Amino acid sequence: MTKMLGAGDPPTVLPLAESAVLDEVEPLPQAAVEGDRSRPLRGCFVTGTDTEVGKTTVSAGLLHALAQQGLRVAGYKPVAAGAVWKLAASDPEGHWYNDDVEALHAASSIELTRGEVCPCLLEEACAPHLAARLEGGRIEPALLIAGAHQLMPRCDVLVVEGAGGFCVPLVESPEFSEAPALPEVTIAAPTDSDWGTDDLAVALDLPVILVVGLRLGCINHALLTAEAVAARGLRLAGWVANRIEPTMPHAQLNIDTLARALRRRHEAPLLGVVSYRAPATAAGVAEDLDIGAVLGALNLRA
Ligand SMILES: Nc1ncnc2c1ncn2[C@@H]1O[C@H](COP(=O)(O)OP(=O)(O)O)[C@@H](O)[C@H]1O
Ligand SMILES: [Mg+2]
Numbered sequence: 001m002t003k004m005l006g007a008g009d010p011p012t013v014l015p016l017a018e019s020a021v022l023d024e025v026e027p028l029p030q031a032a033v034e035g036d037r038s039r040p041l042r043g044c045f046v047t048g049t050d051t052e053v054g055k056t057t058v059s060a061g062l063l064h065a066l067a068q069q070g071l072r073v074a075g076y077k078p079v080a081a082g083a084v085w086k087l088a089a090s091d092p093e094g095h096w097y098n099d100d101v102e103a104l105h106a107a108s109s110i111e112l113t114r115g116e117v118c119p120c121l122l123e124e125a126c127a128p129h130l131a132a133r134l135e136g137g138r139i140e141p142a143l144l145i146a147g148a149h150q151l152m153p154r155c156d157v158l159v160v161e162g163a164g165g166f167c168v169p170l171v172e173s174p175e176f177s178e179a180p181a182l183p184e185v186t187i188a189a190p191t192d193s194d195w196g197t198d199d200l201a202v203a204l205d206l207p208v209i210l211v212v213g214l215r216l217g218c219i220n221h222a223l224l225t226a227e228a229v230a231a232r233g234l235r236l237a238g239w240v241a242n243r244i245e246p247t248m249p250h251a252q253l254n255i256d257t258l259a260r261a262l263r264r265r266h267e268a269p270l271l272g273v274v275s276y277r278a279p280a281t282a283a284g285v286a287e288d289l290d291i292g293a294v295l296g297a298l299n300l301r302a
Pocket of ligand 2: 055056
């Protein structure tokens with residue numbers, strides 16, 4: 001099933017059976033393609049120790065905090081899995097609804113369509129490459145990369161939220177090897193291998209912010225993720241401790257351990273400890289972030 005996220009938006013997945021379908025995809029705007037060549041992206045790639053650890057919550061908080069600094073900010077969720085069709089009095093035509101897309105859309109300070117926030121929205125709430133397969137399609141890396149470059153000329157900072165953890169596959173090799181590249185958009189991945197969230201981060205070449213959902217096991221997950229980020233040649237710009245469990249025992253000791261290890265091994269500073277709050281609003285989370293540290297980590301200081 002191929003969904004449209006709004007008039008004029010590109011298809012979210014490409015049918016597997018019709019590899020020639022790329023001919024039918026709307027051509028990328030010239031500005032996006034030129035943007036690929038002339039302007040590096042500014043912002044960050046937000047990853048997490050797992051799914052459901054607070055990537056969206058912290059991304060929205062980052063957008064809010066950066067917007068408070070007078071920066072034009074845009075949230076970008078290249079791939080989201082789990083969508084329902086919703087109608088509302090304010091939106092009688094309806095749209096495909098996904099929590100992450102709504103949160104990033106709402107926290108962006110520039111006008112964006114939902115299709116710009118998320119060029120690949122999949123209906124099934126499961127691993128993205130499987131959701132795409134279940135819809136009879138595959139994820140197109142070039143669209144994900146181009147979508148980011150398309151937003152960049154209109155904002156100062158792009159906050160990109162990855163899908164799941166850092167090594168989540170997006171395209172499996174048999175599918176990927178069949179995928180023709182869109183002209184003029186470079187895909188920084190070999191065509192004979194899998195392609196995933198880590199490859200997307202490399203292609204976007206953004207500093208990484210790691211959200212650590214504080215619960216038992218998070219130290220190991222955080223250190224493994226940091227190793228994976230470094231192994232891909234990306235800079236771990238900092239990390240955020242997120243209190244997703246209000247009663248986690250020894251939370252502060254876990255934070256202290258990680259703060260030491262991530263600084264020593266990766267020179268990655270702690271950018272904030274987000275307290276448990278219900279609801280975890282963007283404005284509330286922004287208060288818990290050390291905006292000076294965030295600006296420094298992302299090289300955004302004036
Ligand atoms: N600091 C927090 N306090 C309370 N609830 C939180 C906090 N951070 C995240 N949550 C909740 O945990 C769930 C998962 O968070 P989310 O940001 O969607 O994670 P991810 O993007 O990593 O999947 C959501 O229901 C969110 O509201
Ligand atoms: Mg999310």
